[in-house]
Amino acid sequence: MAAALANPVMRRLLRVPPAYYVFAVLLAVLWVARPNMLNLNIMGIFVRQIVPLGILVLGQLLVMRVRSIDLSGGGVILLINYTISSGVFPGASMAFFIVLALAIGLAVGFFNGLMVGVRRVSAVIVTLAVGIVLVGFVQYLSSGKPPGDVPGMFADIYNTKLGPVPTPVIFWVAASAALSLFLSRTVFGRFVTSVGENVQAAHFSGVPVARTVVLTHTLAGLFAGIAALVQTASIAVGSVRVGLDLPILAVAATILGGVVFGRGEGGVWGPFFGVLSFALLFVVMTTFGVDEPGKLIAQGLIILLAAIFYGIRSRSN
Amino acid sequence: MSEIRKAFAGTAALKGVSITLQSGSVHALMGENGAGKSTLMKILAGVHQPDGGAILRDGRQVVFHRPKDALEAGISTVFQELSLLPNLTIAENMFLGREPTAAFGGVDHRRMRREAGKALAELxxxxxPGTLVSRLSIGERQFVEIAHGIMTDASVFILDEPTAALNAADVEVLNRHIRRLKDEGKAVVYISHRMDEIFAICDTVTVLKDGELVGTRPLAEMTPATLIAMMVGRELADLFPQRGDAPGPVVLSVEDFRITERSKPFSLSLSRGEIVALAGLEGQGQQRFLRSLVGQYYPFAGRVTIKGKALPLPVPSGGGVRRLQAMGVGFVPEDRKEDGLFLGLSVAHNIAAALHSKRSELALAEGYQRLIADTMSSLAVKAGGPGAAVGTLSGGNQQKVLLGRYLAADIDILLVEEPTRGVDIGAKSEIYRLLRDFARKGGAVLVLSRETIELIGLCDRICVVHNDTIVKEMPAADATEHNILDAALGANGTARIINDSH
Amino acid sequence: MTAISRRLTGARGSRQGMWLLPLLIVLAIALWLSLQTAQFLNGENLLNLVPQAMPLVITAVGQMFVILLGGLDLSVGSMISFTTAVLALGGPAWALIPAVFVLAALVGFSNGFIITRFNVHPIIATLSMQYILLGITRVLRPVSGGTVPDIVISAVAGSFLGIPMPVFWGIVTLAVAWKLLYGSRFGLHLFAIGGGVSSGVEDAAHNFGIADRRNIVLAYVICACFAALAGIFLAGRIVSGDPNVGLLFELDAITAVAIGGTQLSGAIGSLHGTVIGALVMALLANGMNLTNVSPFIQTTIKGAILLLVVALQSRKKMGL
Known part of the structure; x- marks a missing residue:
């Protein structure tokens, strides 16, 4: 095993994020089992469904690159979905809801960032706790019953297409490209890389460590806010359960995409393919009749196996 | 131990070293920092496993997979780093891993305390013994560590720089016990930088240099001078660049600085063109003072002026490094692997890190290709290119990259901790030259090191720190190891050093 | 006096952490509740308190073992649900009860093994285990139902010598935990490993010749087994299997441990502190029920308490 890992070809192959392999394998499975599903229209609909996840992942990969994590996205999505669908702001315009959603996301992310970056509290515990505070709050407001409908204009935009490709998918690709550029071109991107590699060294080379962590969390909150808007538009109704499983899926997709605590080898596109892998996985699982519990097990196993993969690799180096 | 080899992350730490320990004898192991002494002893103690070679005990080969194996084979170690656990009591620390058990498998705390108390009393x-280690001072901890090591029923004892935080009287107590062990027919390995101790208690000396064996000699045949020559491998004068000319204007001045509430105030000034040393025994406040300037510790009182501008104290812990960098001051931390470098990232990223730090997050990151290439060539960094990961370079080249980061960032005052820790002799010489060039071009350097010889050779002025204050200042040209140690030990009529009241 | 203030603030010099303050909080909450509502001091309510608090006490005590060595187990909530589901499978008690513990030990072992051998962060390992177990539980029992063996029910609901059974559960739990933590070399080694981890020298305990990996694995096994014990207790109370009964239990347990003065970075903490922490949580829940606080907002309040407690603990490390 050790000898195989020392082989340069093996090493190079190990550097490729597992998401690409998983994606290729799932595509092959689908191509053999259900070739008729592999057309642009059907695939477009499947991919469109996971756009909220894809956007949430953009935030997740940011915080994971600075060795943090954000599990509060579910709460943020639920809260925004509630404010839009419950009718507490009757007749408000679309722009108002968008601003409100982004503000909620930014505020929650900023709070997470302060706790993790300045108070240095365990990120898992902070963001889990923030998540359940928000979930409990929404359930309290709605007494556990689904709120009303989402204004129609959300669904109208969600259902548009540019050529054969649904608009939300294009939006996701564009957001990913923007983040990728942002990270590779700005000083902030360098800070993120430095903090992720070695917090102490970053501190002693003058990187504003706490500010960088606060900023990544704030941005993650912003992405959660955007994900909430897309998710709300996609289901078109209010719900007291929407988005609750997204944070853990986002962690899974990010790890699968080669971004593990501190290491950013997968960039933005690794996790992007991690999300696509999950889209295909759900299609494959549905076609083979695997239901909800099976999906939970698969999520857990994927995170575990990917983490073990990195654990073995880091030891062999 | 025969033909021991060991490499860390591709860098050879030991290149086939053999050493023979005899019972009833004290064996000194000497060499500069990074020569491989500690690595060799950690292999003997089972902490590291050798890549090659064998450990023979009474002629039979033994293999230690873990520290426990070595302990069971009768090899007891006092490590250089303080490895006591702060949340355990003295007694628990001393018996950790071999606790006596009472009825029903419980730990016999009473017996542990009794025996630990006895061992402490002997020292x-x-x-x-029921005190938590977190409440002890550094000197006390070191003594507990020694008690833990030498009160064990073993036949081989390894003492890795046991006296770094001890005062002269305590060292004498320790020496008495080492002689006792020797009389009892045990084998003792003694690692120290302090010549007087080596000549006082050791019988044989083995010198390592850059992971290779230089030689083993009876100490009776040696003098301190021949021993140093053996360690350094060449005349000292060749190693160090010429000292600077008359220094320029003062750029850093420290007045009435009190590191802690109880320490005496001191003052210090640093001029352009000058390299000033902070010497002294380990843990006497040198590092605490330097790191107070970057905000890691809050000093009790004092005024600091940098290039005519006052530095408000205390410096904030989060942004201290940034504030100083903005004033043209770079801080080079001692532990380059933990605190200094991004080992997994490229040379270019490591050098440019401080350059980026000066700019706003939202600014476009510059490539700095030119500056990085210039820095790499002026420092003669041997690497596959700017894209090579720093972790793959040798210790000396890593250290140069770390220095290069601050030199590239337009800095004119350098605060350097341990500039040559764990680098080979050639790289040392180059680093000394780099620091001297930096000073000659108008920079100022404040340097802290455990190696007194290095400070004498490299610096213009030496400030000896003892008990959180500067007790003596002397021109490096007049300094000798002996008079620095004298001052560092507080021998010139000043108070005794550490916690002598217990 | 100084000794007392040190206890109160949990300053260094104690390995037990700050536990006296939470004890005062317990008393304060109790006092406040007895003044606020007549029902609190009612005999029936007080009798109910013990069984209400017991699952959390048991889980928190197990969680404390992994927290002391600087780890965390997020899979205990799923473990509890899983246990109730297994007990409700419908089989003889003599087979089901040992099976539950064997399965718990297996889960704990997997957690510990993955963490120590593959270098996986405890939070990631146990988080994925949480989902895997939840999935398996939903396969076994998609919605609550089934019946658990009678012996389990009577072991929780009955009484012995006039003393309600839950009291004995508490005594056994605390005795076993006390023996493990304070009456064995293992317990001391846990503190040693945690001391190394929290002071940044991960292999300090290893250098003392302690089999750190084995002890870490054992701590996760103990944690999972205590969760299973809590699961059996809960199954006896609800008389059926429920895939959601353990939901968010891991957070309550972590909150309880943290309230009791145990540092989440390891090394500092105590058994009595953990019990006191669990009592704080149980009293709060009891009080909120008595004063008719909506169950939804109770979740929010508990989350806020967790945030507050962890924010008050300082830590060197940043991130996860």
């Missing part, structure tokens, strides 16, 4: 300490 002349009156500490309560």
């Amino acid at each position: 002349g300490l009156t500490l309560d």
Whole structure:
């Protein structure tokens, strides 16, 4: 095993994020089992469904690159979905809801960032706790019953297409490209890389460590806010359960995409393919009749196996 | 031990070293920092496993997979780094891993305390064995560590720089016990930088240099001078660049600085063109003072002026490094692997890190290709290119990259901790030259090191720190190891050093 | 006096952490509740308190073992649900009860093994285990139902010598935990490993010749087994299997441990502190029920308490 890992070809192959392999394998499975599903229209609909996840992942990969994590996205999505669908702001315009959603996301992310970056509290515990505070709050407001409908204009935009490709998918690709550029071109991107590699060294080379962590969390909150808007538009109704499983899926997709605590080898596109892998996985699982519990097990196993993969690799180096 | 080899992350730490320990003898192991002494002893103690070679005990080969194996084979170690666990009591630390058990498998705390108390008393300490280690001072901890090591029923004892935080009287107590062990027919390995100790208690000396064996000699045949020559491998004068000319204007001045509430105030000034040393025994406040300037510790009182501008104290812990960098001051931390470098990232990223730090997050990151290439060539960094990961370079080249980061960032005052820790002799010489060039071009350097010889050779002025204050200042040209040690030990009529009240 | 203030603030010099303050909080909450509502001091309510608090006490005590060595187990909530589901499978008690513990030990072992051998962060390992177990539980029992063996029910609901059974559960739990933590070399080694981890020298305990990996694995096994014990207790109370009964239990347990003065970075903490922490949580829940606080907002309040407690603990490390 050790000898195989020392082989340069093996090493190079190990550097490729597992998401690409998983994606290729799932595509092959689908191509053999259900070739008729592999057309642009059907695939477009499947991919469109996971756009909220894809956007949430953009935030997740940011915080994971600075060795943090954000599990509060579910709460943020639920809260925004509630404010839009419950009718507490009757007749408000679309722009108002968008601003409100982004503000909620930014505020929650900023709070997470302060706790993790300045108070240095365990990120898992902070963001889990923030998540359940928000979930409990929404359930309290709605007494556990689904709120009303989402204004129609959300669904109208969600259902548009540019050529054969649904608009939300294009939006996701564009957001990913923007983040990728942002990270590779700005000083902030360098800070993120430095903090992720070695917090102490970053501190002693003058990187504003706490500010960088606060900023990544704030941005993650912003992405959660955007994900909430897309998710709300996609289901078109209010719900007291929407988005609750997204944070853990986002962690899974990010790890699968080669971004593990501190290491950013997968960039933005690794996790992007991690999300696509999950889209295909759900299609494959549905076609083979695997239901909800099976999906939970698969999520857990994927995170575990990917983490073990990195654990073995880091030891062999 | 025969033909021991060991490499860390591709860098050879030991290149086939053999050493023979005899019972009833004290064996000194000497060499500069990074020569491989500690690595060799960690292999003997089972902490590291050798890549090659064998350990023979009474002629039979033994293999230690873990520290426990070595302990069971009768090899007891006092490590250089303080490895006591702060949340355990003295007694628990001393018996950790071999606790006596009472009825029903419980730990016999009473017996542990009794025996620990006895061991402490033999070393002349009156500490309560039930005290948590987190409440002890550094000197006390070191003594507990020694008690832990030498009160064990073993036949081989390894003492890795046991006296770094001890005062002269305590060292004498320790020496008495080492002689006792010797009389009892045990084998003792003694690692120290202090010549007087080596000549006082050791019988044989083995010198390592850059992971290779230089030689083993009876100490009776050696003098301190021949021993140093053996360690350094060449005349000292060749190693160091010429000292600077008359220094320029003062750029850093420290007045009435009190590191802690109880320490005496001191003052210090640093001029352009000058390299000033902070010397002294380990843990006497040198590092605490330097790191107070970057905000890691909050000093009790003092005024600091940098290039005519006052530095408000205390410096904030989060942004201290940034504030100083903005004033043209770079801080080079001692532990380059933990605190200094991004080992997994490229040379270019490591050098440019401080350059980026000066700019706003939202600014476009510059490539700095030119500056990085210039820095790499002026420092003669041997690497596959700017894209090579720093972790793959040798210790000396890593250290140069770390220095290069601050030199590239337009800095004119350098605060350097341990500039040559764990680098080979050639790289040392180059680093000394780099620092001297930096000073000659108008920079100022404040340097802290455990190696007194290095400070004498490299610096213009030496400030000896003892008990959180500067006790003596002397021109490096007049300094000798002996008079620095004298001052560092507080021997010139000043108070005794550490915690002598117990 | 100084000794007392040190206890109160949990300053260094104690390995037990700050536990006296939470004890005062317990008393304060109790006092406040007895003044606020007549029902609190009612005999029936007080009798109910013990069984209400017991699952959390048991889980928190197990969680404390992994927290002391600087780890965390997020899979205990799923473990509890899983246990109730297994007990409700419908089989003889003599087979089901040992099976539950064997399965718990297996889960704990997997957690510990993955963490120590593959270098996986405890939070990631146990988080994925949480989902895997939840999935398996939903396969076994998609919605609550089934019946658990009678012996389990009577072991929780009955009484012995006039003393309600839950009291004995508490005594056994605390005795076993006390023996493990304070009456064995293992317990001391846990503190040693945690001391190394929290002071940044991960292999300090290893250098003392302690089999750190084995002890870490054992701590996760103990944690999972205590969760299973809590699961059996809960199954006896609800008389059926429920895939959601353990939901968010891991957070309550972590909150309880943290309230009791145990540092989440390891090394500092105590058994009595953990019990006191669990009592704080149980009293709060009891009080909120008595004063008719909506169950939804109770979740929010508990989350806020967790945030507050962890924010008050300082830590060197940043991130996860």
